Amino acid sequence: MTDIEVMPSFLLNLRFDEGESPIIVSCSIVGDISGFSGVVRRFRDCAALEQEFGLAGVHPDRYKGALASFVAEAGHTKSFPVDLNEAQRLSIIQIDSPE
Numbered sequence: 001m002t003d004i005e006v007m008p009s010f011l012l013n014l015r016f017d018e019g020e021s022p023i024i025v026s027c028s029i030v031g032d033i034s035g036f037s038g039v040v041r042r043f044r045d046c047a048a049l050e051q052e053f054g055l056a057g058v059h060p061d062r063y064k065g066a067l068a069s070f071v072a073e074a075g076h077t078k079s080f081p082v083d084l085n086e087a088q089r090l091s092i093i094q095i096d097s098p099e
Helices: 046-056 058-073 084-089
Strands: 009-016 023-029 035-040 042-043 078-082 091-096
Touching: 009 058, 009 084, 023 035, 023 046, 042 046, 046 058, 046 084, 058 078, 084 091
Parallel strands: none
Antiparallel strands: 009 023, 009 078, 023 042, 035 091
16 A cells, blocks of 8 residues: 655635734645645735735635625634645745755
């Protein structure tokens, strides 16, 4: 029997906090986390976050519902799946290189 390595999946987490940059975006890694580290970013407002989603190639259909509900339910985290490339473009994941 052979061991099959399965690529982990990634969840983008949205949370609303207080302060100058109240929108918190982080990445959860589901599965084998070897070689990956999640990174936390903060955004000043939803417009800045939506601009970043656009630059990363995340289609609005994937985040509009989560964005609207997390703003309405301050303090609750909303999540949706992203792929590795999107997580990298959003700078919410770090890939650890073996040395």
